[in-house]
Each structure stands twice: as C-alpha cells, then as structure tokens.
Amino acid sequence: MDHGAGSPLFVASEALCYYPISTIxxxxxxxLFYALLLxxxxxxxxxWLADVFLGAAATYAGTAAIQTFIMVSSFQKPQDPGPVSIPWISSNSSLLKEFPSIITEADHVMVSPASLELDADAVLxxxxxxxxxxxxxxxxxxILTHDRARNLLFYVWNALMLAGSICALVYAARTPKLPIQYMFCYPDIPPYSDTSNDGWQASWRTSTWNTSVWNTFSNISQWGLIGDICFNPCFNTTQILRQSTSLHATSSTDDTAAPTSHGFWKAILYSKRYIYSLIILCLILNCVLLTYRFLPYRSRIPSAQIVVLWKDRRAIWSSFKEEVRNAMKPPPMDLDTDLDTNPGELEGTAEGKSIWRRMQPILTRRFLKAFVHVSVDATILFGILFSMIVSPFTIVAFVAWIEFQIYNDGPSQESPRQVGQWAxxxxxxxxxxxxxxxTLKYRIASSKELENEISELKKHLDDLEKTKEARLQNDAFEFRSLRDHIKGG
Incomplete structure (x- = not known):
C-alpha cells in the first residue's frame, strides 16, 4: 500500500494480449477467396476462366496452409509462471469503476506471459x-480432372489443404489453454482501451516478475521508460511471423475484439462440435468417392455427375431389379431324383420340400454375390447423392460459423478503401x-504469327508422336518380359 496517498501502489487487472489478423x-x-471458389x-x-479463378484461390489457400505449418512447428509455449505480490483490494472498492477487471480479494497473481495469434482463425x-x-x-x-496431370495437381492441392487443415485445427486446440494475462497499472491512471507494444527492454525485467513489477512502480522514472500507462509482461513474448511491435494488449472486459472472442469460444462450444462433425462426415464421404475411382470394382453407377445419374436413373434401377430377379430364380428341377423318391416319403415331406424350394434360391452363392453387388452399388449411389447434399451445406455452415468467430475477433486493421485490401x-x-x-490471340494474330504457330504445333505434335511410340514399345517390351517369365516359371 502507498500509505502516503492512502491508495495501493498499483493494481493488477486481467488483460488479453493478441496479434491482430494480418492484412492479407x-x-x-x-x-474474394470465397468468391473465387464459387x-x-x-x-x-x-x-480458361475457371483456371484463372481456381489458380488464384489455390495459391492464396496454399500460402495460408504453409503458414499453418510454421505456426504449429514454432508454437510459443507460455513462459514459466512466477508469482507477483499485489496490494490487497476489497471486492467493493471504488476502483472497480475505472478498472472493471481488477483483481480483488487476492494478495498475489501468477504471471506467465503469452499472446493470442488471431491469424489462427483466419487461416483455419x-x-x-x-x-x-x-x-x-x-x-x-x-471437366476439371479430365487428364492425369490436372488430376495429379488436384491431389497435390488436396494433400496440402488437408495437412493445413490438420495443423490449423491443432493450433486452434492449443489456443484456449493459454494462461490468463495481467497488466499492472497505477490506480489513478486507467489503461487505454487498446495498447500496442512499443518494444520491450530487457532492463524492465530484473530477476523475477515480482521484483520487476515492484521496481517499476516504486521508481517513477523507470515507469516513465516503459512508454505506456500500464506494465504488460506479455509484451516480452514473440511470434516467429510477427513483429513484436504489432502485439496489442487490452482489458479483458472492454468491448473490443479479443475479449469478445474469448467469451465466444465458450458460448458456442456445442456448435463447434456440430461444425467439426459435419466436416469429418463430408471428408469421409468424399474420400470414399475418390477412392472408389481406383478400386478394381465394376459398378453400374456410370458417373458421379448428378446430371448423368438423373438421365440414367431408370437404367440403374432396372439393372438392380434384373440382377436380383435373376438371382431369385429357382434352380432347375432334378427329375431323376424326384422320380426315384418314394411317393409316401414325398407326401410326408411335401410341406418341408415346398419351404426348402422357396428358400433355396436365397441361400445360393449366386444370390449372395448379386446381393453384395447391388448393396455396394446402392451404397455408392447413396454416398454420391448424400455427399452432394452434405458438402455444400457443410461449406456454407462452416464459412458462416468461422466468419462470425472472426468478426468477434475484432475490427480489421485496414478498411476496404485502403490499397492493402482492394489490391x-x-x-x-x-x-x-x-x-x-x-484466348483471343488467334483472332487478332497476323498471318505470319499464325504460320509460326502452326509450325510450332506441328513440331510439338511430332514430339508427342515420338513419345507415344517410345511408350508403346516400352509397354510391349515389358509385356513380353512378363510373358516369358510366366512361361519360364
């Protein structure tokens, strides 16, 4: 206590330290990214137009995925906690008007500097x-996967996005575990609603956090060197992708970005589970459909295109019924066996033989094979249709959910009118x-340019023909080698 002034030397208040969302x-x-995907x-x-949109969206998402790798691999753990003795303040103190998040009825707090990275929500x-x-x-x-090269490119991007999603979710799971942050202020000077880090000096922390805080507020000249009204231990934390001066601190009860975000996490805990469940369901369905393309299984489902399925719906249904009907046909009667049977014996077991004859087609291997075939095709068809319903719904639900969460993270650093945004x-x-x-180059090209283009295309066509012949010869050689190996074995 500062007995001369009749007030505590300093007060401790809960705070939130965070790096705002990057301008990118x-x-x-x-x-713009959502619009490009649509x-x-x-x-x-x-x-060509789809290639432009998809390429721009993929490169933007790829940058975010790479950032998630860096964030997870270089996650800054909270520093070792240290106790700081604080003046005792009653729960009905008048200081609550100026310091709503002041610590009362306590003689110490545990300081463990850490900071929130709000880019985590954006990259997620x-x-x-x-x-x-x-x-x-x-x-x-x-259309987008009609050749191997394009299909391979999709696999690469999907693998990158999957790895980025996993890293982003892992990083997001670590964020709620960060310890509570504190700021220490003079009781006569309330803190600003938002403070940015002007640069941390190593001399501000001596041996322990307790000594550092008490030395700062016991020496008015040293307090003046911190360049801020309050002493924020979290300002000595760093992020690998951030400048230390971009770190912000705010009171945890202010109507600002970070505190609202912290409360928002708790308020939507169950909604978060539902969203993640939808994502997992969508992932499983689409991965099954993707794997189905490469399985050595001949299905009646002609395509994963909704238009093709609608046009061939009657043929698909008829093939289902035809295979089951053929499998249900009873086997031909064995006349010799029936003639040799004793009439009295046949009469005594007529009812049993009738039931057995009706059940016999269902117990055959042919029916079991047809049943499995129809069941697998029906499951694939159901998965395609269900995926076409779940996937768009999951995308819309996730975007709405995550954008509301980012909105609660606080206002953007730049407005849409600034060049960093509309660029x-x-x-x-x-x-x-x-x-x-x-795409219009052939229409506006001169005759000389068209002749050069034709000669280049002919040369390229000859190269492709040579490549094709070499590949056919290689395949034929491998086939002969395999055949000779089989004969020799």
Missing amino acids: YNSCPRY ASCVTRWTG AIVVTGYLVFLPLQCWSR YLVSIALLVISAGIL
Whole structure:
C-alpha cells in the first residue's frame, strides 16, 4: 500500500494480449477467396476462366496452409509462471469503476506471459474452406480432372489443404489453454482501451516478475521508460511471423475484439462440435468417392455427375431389379431324383420340400454375390447423392460459423478503401483480362504469327508422336518380359 496517498501502489487487472489478423487475411481478401471458389465451380465448363479463378484461390489457400505449418512447428509455449505480490483490494472498492477487471480479494497473481495469434482463425477459415471445395471438385467434376496431370495437381492441392487443415485445427486446440494475462497499472491512471507494444527492454525485467513489477512502480522514472500507462509482461513474448511491435494488449472486459472472442469460444462450444462433425462426415464421404475411382470394382453407377445419374436413373434401377430377379430364380428341377423318391416319403415331406424350394434360391452363392453387388452399388449411389447434399451445406455452415468467430475477433486493421485490401481484387481482375486477351490471340494474330504457330504445333505434335511410340514399345517390351517369365516359371 502507498500509505502516503492512502491508495495501493498499483493494481493488477486481467488483460488479453493478441496479434491482430494480418492484412492479407482481412475481410476483403477472405471474401474474394470465397468468391473465387464459387466462381471456379460456376465457370468450370469455360476452361480458361475457371483456371484463372481456381489458380488464384489455390495459391492464396496454399500460402495460408504453409503458414499453418510454421505456426504449429514454432508454437510459443507460455513462459514459466512466477508469482507477483499485489496490494490487497476489497471486492467493493471504488476502483472497480475505472478498472472493471481488477483483481480483488487476492494478495498475489501468477504471471506467465503469452499472446493470442488471431491469424489462427483466419487461416483455419481459408484452408478448411479450400479443402471442402477442392475435394468435391475432384470427385464430381469431370471437366476439371479430365487428364492425369490436372488430376495429379488436384491431389497435390488436396494433400496440402488437408495437412493445413490438420495443423490449423491443432493450433486452434492449443489456443484456449493459454494462461490468463495481467497488466499492472497505477490506480489513478486507467489503461487505454487498446495498447500496442512499443518494444520491450530487457532492463524492465530484473530477476523475477515480482521484483520487476515492484521496481517499476516504486521508481517513477523507470515507469516513465516503459512508454505506456500500464506494465504488460506479455509484451516480452514473440511470434516467429510477427513483429513484436504489432502485439496489442487490452482489458479483458472492454468491448473490443479479443475479449469478445474469448467469451465466444465458450458460448458456442456445442456448435463447434456440430461444425467439426459435419466436416469429418463430408471428408469421409468424399474420400470414399475418390477412392472408389481406383478400386478394381465394376459398378453400374456410370458417373458421379448428378446430371448423368438423373438421365440414367431408370437404367440403374432396372439393372438392380434384373440382377436380383435373376438371382431369385429357382434352380432347375432334378427329375431323376424326384422320380426315384418314394411317393409316401414325398407326401410326408411335401410341406418341408415346398419351404426348402422357396428358400433355396436365397441361400445360393449366386444370390449372395448379386446381393453384395447391388448393396455396394446402392451404397455408392447413396454416398454420391448424400455427399452432394452434405458438402455444400457443410461449406456454407462452416464459412458462416468461422466468419462470425472472426468478426468477434475484432475490427480489421485496414478498411476496404485502403490499397492493402482492394489490391487483391484489382490483381485478379487484371489477371482475368490478361487471360481473356490470350484466348483471343488467334483472332487478332497476323498471318505470319499464325504460320509460326502452326509450325510450332506441328513440331510439338511430332514430339508427342515420338513419345507415344517410345511408350508403346516400352509397354510391349515389358509385356513380353512378363510373358516369358510366366512361361519360364
């Protein structure tokens, strides 16, 4: 206690220390990313336009995925806790008006500096949404996966998005475990609603946190060196992808971003479980459909395209009924056996033989094989239809949920009018214009340019023919080697 002034020397108040969302993940770039994904699905029949949209969205999501790898691998654990003795303040103290989150009825607090990385919510939104869109596109879209190279590219991006989603979820699971942060202030000077780190000096911490806090407020000149009204131990924490000066501290009860986010986590605990359950269900369904393409199983389901399934619905249903009907046909009667049977014996067991004859087709291997075949095809069909319903619903539900959470993380660092935000939209627009002009190159080219293009295409065609012949010869050689090996064995 500062007995001369009749008030405590300092007060301890709960605080939240956080790095705000980076400008690259602010609202405008994120909404542009969602729009690019939607445009990729809508324009996938156009070819060049879908490539532009999908390429821009994939590179943006890839950057976020790489950041998740770095965040998880370099996760900053809270520092070892240390006790700090604080002046005793009663629960009905008048200081509660100026310090709503002041610590009362306690003589010490445990200080363990740590900080929240709010980029975690943004990258989670990007990588999970990207994965929920890229995977169904590979399962359903025949146009976007018509060749091996494009299909392989989808596999690479899906693997990247899956790894990024896992890392983002692992990082998000660690965030609620961060310890409570404290700020120490003079009782006559309330803290600012939001304070940024001006740079931490090693001299501000002597031997222990307790000594550092008491020395700072016992010496007015040393307090003046911290460049802030309050002493924030969390300002000595760092993040590998952040500048230390971008760290912010705020009172935990202020109507600002970080505290609202902290309470929001608790308020939507069950909703969070539902969202993650939908994501897992969507992942399982689409992975099963993706694996089905490469299984050595001949199915009646002609395609994963909803249009194809609707056109062939009667043929699919008829094939189901035909296979079951053929399997249910009774085997031909054995006349010799029936003639040799004693009439009295036949009369005594007529009812039993009738039941057995009706049950016999169901117990045959042919019926079991047909039943399994129809069941697997029906399961695949149900999985395709269910996936087409669950996947869009999961994407919309997750985007709405994560965007509401990011909204509660606080306002963006930049407004949409600043160049750091609208620059992404302009770059995509310029890319679309450039790609559109290149698609018209044959119409605006001169005769000389067309002749050069034709000669280049002929040369490229000859190279492809040579490559094809070499591959056919290699395949024939391997086939002969395998045949000779079989004969020799």
